[in-house]
Amino acid sequence: MITSAIAVAAVTVSGTPYYxxxxxxxxxxxxxxxxxxxxxxxLALAQLDADGGVRGHPLAYTFEDS
Numbered sequence: 001m002i003t004s005a006i007a008v009a010a011v012t013v014s015g016t017p018y019y020x021x022x023x024x025x026x027x028x029x030x031x032x033x034x035x036x037x038x039x040x041x042x043l044a045l046a047q048l049d050a051d052g053g054v055r056g057h058p059l060a061y062t063f064e065d066s
Contacts, residue, residue: 013053017060026065038063 022041024034045059053059 013049013056013058015057017058018054020059020061022061022063023066024063026063034063034065 022037024037025031026034041061041063045061048054049058
Protein backbone atom coordinates (compact mmCIF):
# COMPACT_ATOMS: atom_id res chain seq x y z
CA MET A 1 0.00 0.00 0.00
CA ILE A 2 1.35 3.40 -0.95
CA THR A 3 0.63 6.35 1.29
CA SER A 4 1.42 9.98 0.80
CA ALA A 5 2.08 12.72 3.28
CA ILE A 6 0.63 16.16 2.87
CA ALA A 7 2.76 19.00 4.13
CA VAL A 8 0.93 22.02 5.44
CA ALA A 9 2.87 25.25 5.05
CA ALA A 10 2.77 27.71 7.90
CA VAL A 11 1.12 30.95 6.84
CA THR A 12 2.28 34.17 8.40
CA VAL A 13 0.24 37.33 8.61
CA SER A 14 2.17 40.47 7.78
CA GLY A 15 1.76 43.74 6.02
CA THR A 16 -0.70 46.55 6.40
CA PRO A 17 -3.95 45.53 8.10
CA TYR A 18 -7.22 45.64 6.23
CA TYR A 19 -9.63 47.73 8.31
CA UNK A 20 -13.36 47.13 8.64
CA UNK A 21 -15.97 49.50 10.03
CA UNK A 22 -18.68 47.87 12.12
CA UNK A 23 -21.66 49.50 13.79
CA UNK A 24 -23.85 47.97 16.43
CA UNK A 25 -25.80 48.89 19.54
CA UNK A 26 -23.48 49.92 22.37
CA UNK A 27 -25.90 52.00 24.43
CA UNK A 28 -29.51 51.83 25.61
CA UNK A 29 -31.55 48.65 25.91
CA UNK A 30 -29.74 46.74 23.14
CA UNK A 31 -26.19 47.33 24.40
CA UNK A 32 -25.90 43.67 25.43
CA UNK A 33 -26.21 42.66 21.78
CA UNK A 34 -23.49 45.06 20.72
CA UNK A 35 -21.12 43.50 23.26
CA UNK A 36 -21.96 40.05 21.87
CA UNK A 37 -21.32 41.26 18.31
CA UNK A 38 -17.99 42.76 19.34
CA UNK A 39 -16.93 39.51 21.04
CA UNK A 40 -17.85 37.53 17.92
CA UNK A 41 -15.91 39.93 15.67
CA UNK A 42 -12.87 39.53 17.95
CA LEU A 43 -13.15 35.75 17.67
CA ALA A 44 -13.73 35.73 13.91
CA LEU A 45 -10.83 38.08 13.19
CA ALA A 46 -8.51 36.09 15.47
CA GLN A 47 -9.43 32.90 13.59
CA LEU A 48 -8.97 34.54 10.19
CA ASP A 49 -5.59 35.96 11.21
CA ALA A 50 -4.53 32.55 12.54
CA ASP A 51 -5.39 31.12 9.11
CA GLY A 52 -3.21 33.68 7.34
CA GLY A 53 -5.48 36.70 7.18
CA VAL A 54 -6.70 37.95 3.83
CA ARG A 55 -3.98 37.48 1.23
CA GLY A 56 -1.45 37.62 4.05
CA HIS A 57 -2.81 40.82 5.61
CA PRO A 58 -4.18 40.91 9.15
CA LEU A 59 -7.69 42.22 9.75
CA ALA A 60 -8.68 44.98 12.15
CA TYR A 61 -11.95 46.76 12.81
CA THR A 62 -13.45 49.81 14.44
CA PHE A 63 -16.72 49.26 16.29
CA GLU A 64 -19.02 52.26 16.63
CA ASP A 65 -22.37 52.72 18.32
CA SER A 66 -25.30 52.66 15.92
